[in-house]
Amino acid sequence: MDEPTAANHPTEAAPSDLPPPMTKAEPQGPRPGAPETRTDTSPRPGTIKPPAPPRTGAISAVVLALIVGAIVALSVWYLTWPAPLIIQGEADSTRVDIAARVDGRLARMLVKRGDNVTAGQRLLEIDSPELLAKLDEAKAGALLAEAELARIHAGTRAESVATRKAEVDRTAADVTLAQSNYDRAAALAATQVGSQQKLDEATDNLRVAQRSYDQARLAYQEAVAGFTPEEVRMAEAKVTQADASVKTLQSLVDQLMVAAPSATQVYEINIEEGEVVVPGVPLLSLVDLNDIWLRFDLREDLVKNLKLGDRIAVRIPALGDRRVTAEVKLIAAKGEYAGWRATRATGDFDLRTFAVRAYPVERIPELRPGMSAYADWPAVVK
Numbered sequence: 001m002d003e004p005t006a007a008n009h010p011t012e013a014a015p016s017d018l019p020p021p022m023t024k025a026e027p028q029g030p031r032p033g034a035p036e037t038r039t040d041t042s043p044r045p046g047t048i049k050p051p052a053p054p055r056t057g058a059i060s061a062v063v064l065a066l067i068v069g070a071i072v073a074l075s076v077w078y079l080t081w082p083a084p085l086i087i088q089g090e091a092d093s094t095r096v097d098i099a100a101r102v103d104g105r106l107a108r109m110l111v112k113r114g115d116n117v118t119a120g121q122r123l124l125e126i127d128s129p130e131l132l133a134k135l136d137e138a139k140a141g142a143l144l145a146e147a148e149l150a151r152i153h154a155g156t157r158a159e160s161v162a163t164r165k166a167e168v169d170r171t172a173a174d175v176t177l178a179q180s181n182y183d184r185a186a187a188l189a190a191t192q193v194g195s196q197q198k199l200d201e202a203t204d205n206l207r208v209a210q211r212s213y214d215q216a217r218l219a220y221q222e223a224v225a226g227f228t229p230e231e232v233r234m235a236e237a238k239v240t241q242a243d244a245s246v247k248t249l250q251s252l253v254d255q256l257m258v259a260a261p262s263a264t265q266v267y268e269i270n271i272e273e274g275e276v277v278v279p280g281v282p283l284l285s286l287v288d289l290n291d292i293w294l295r296f297d298l299r300e301d302l303v304k305n306l307k308l309g310d311r312i313a314v315r316i317p318a319l320g321d322r323r324v325t326a327e328v329k330l331i332a333a334k335g336e337y338a339g340w341r342a343t344r345a346t347g348d349f350d351l352r353t354f355a356v357r358a359y360p361v362e363r364i365p366e367l368r369p370g371m372s373a374y375a376d377w378p379a380v381v382k
Contacts, residue, residue, distance in 0.1 A: 089296035089314070089356075091371040093289060096264060097282040101255045104128030104277050111284075113269050117260040123284065126256045126277050135249040142242035149235040155226040164220040171213035178202070178209035264288050267369070287369055294326050294373045296356040302377060303331060303354050312358055314375040319366055324373075326358035 107127040111117060185202035189195070264286035271283045294314060310328045315321050334353045360367070 085302075085377045087296055087298060087302070087375050087377045089294050089373045089375075091292060091316075091367055091369050091373060092295045093287050093292040093369045095267065095369075096261060096286040096288070098123065098258060098260075098284050098286065099280050099282045100126060100258065100277045101279050102126060102128055102131055102252050102277070103279065104131070104256065106271055106273050106275050106277055106283075109269065109271075109273055111266050111269075113266050115266045117264060117266060117286070119260060119262045121260045123258045123260055123266075126258070128253075128256055131249065131252055131256070135246070135253055138242070138245040138249050142239070142246050145235070145238040145242040149232075149239050152227045152232055152235045156223045161220070161223045164216065164223045167216040168213070168220045171209065171216040174209040175206070175213045178206040182206045258283070260286060262288065263290075289368075292360075292364075292367055292369065293329075294324075294358045294360070296358070296373075296375075297334070297353050298356055299351045300333075300354055301351055303356065305378065306331065306356070311361065312375055314358075314373045316364075316367065316371055316373055318368075318371040319364070322364075324364065325361045327361055328356060328358045330355070330357035332357075 104126040105128075106124060108125045109123075110125065111121075111123050117123065182199075182202040182205070185199040189199040265288075266284060267287040268285040269283075270281075270285075271277070277283065306328060308328055308331060311325050312328065314324050314326055316324055332355050334355050
């Protein structure tokens with residue numbers, strides 16, 4: 001049989017490759033004649049030192065501590081940071097409510113909602129037959145007053161003067177006749193031929209004749225002198241009064257056709273054709289889009305640092321959240337009190353509400369009344 005070799009037994013090392021065994025009795029140094037052994041722990045050249053096992057537990061603890069610290073810090077920051085205050089307002093503009101000044105019925109509506117109208121353009125027409133009849137009556141009264149004034153200025157007619165002169169002559173003749181009858185009756189009564197009754201009758205007739213003559217003479221003088229200045233002024237006043245009545249009714253008749261006071265846009269129409277029109281009730285509303293602003297109602301503690309001329313940054317959701325800069329031009333206290341919160345912990349005083357009006361710095365054609373406006377307060381742009 002062949003002897004076993006190292007090739008046939010790979011797990012056994014050759015005797016020359018193994019270090020000599022060491023015993024407790026042997027000194028630590030090398031024996032004389034024994035092969036030298038290496039005690040250096042440094043790696044041999046050409047060999048790779050295996051890496052030290054990682055300390056995964058310590059790294060995980062540090063990462064967890066950092067995460068917890070970050071969460072705590074963010075929580076404290078979130079709880080202590082003041083919540084943002086968002087104020088809401090809306091766009092507003094000059095609004096004109098058109099109401100009728102007369103009674104009647106709406107005959108025609110000449111515009112539609114959203115129409116742009118010019119100053120003086122007709123908006124609607126009202127029908128009122130009663131008012132037209134009153135106007136005709138007033139015009140007739142004015143003509144009568146003017147005719148009376150013309151008669152007074154013309155004076156008394158010549159025929160009237162002649163008639164009154166004839167009346168004076170007639171009454172003068174009556175006086176002459178009455179005087180003759182009185183003289184005869186007096187003479188007869190003095191000789192006791194005539195009775196006292198005849199004398200009394202003649203006396204009364206003479207007095208009546210004299211009074212008639214005086215009346216006719218004064219009437220003749222009045223006809224010749226004409227009308228007095230007072231009568232002329234009275235006639236002129238009646239003419240003025242009649243003309244004023246005509247103008248008043250004519251102005252009301254003119255209101256039957258309602259026109260736009262300025263260049264505006266029809267915002268609302270509150271009546272339909274055929275409905276009864278009552279004075280003072282708005283028929284339609286107009287808005288001036290050239291005078292548009294943003295209105296905010298704020299508590300007085302929110303406007304303490306706000307002043308006229310400040311510019312605020314707002315956004316308009318209806319215009320795609322568009323950012324707009326507006327200048328504050330009005331800060332006015334409103335008449336009513338708003339129950340926001342008490343100014344004292346032990347009292348019942350409330351903070352008042354202030355109306356803030358801000359005008360866009362740049363004109364925005366798309367901005368319409370009623371659009372909402374939001375701002376993060378305070379939103380003052382310096």
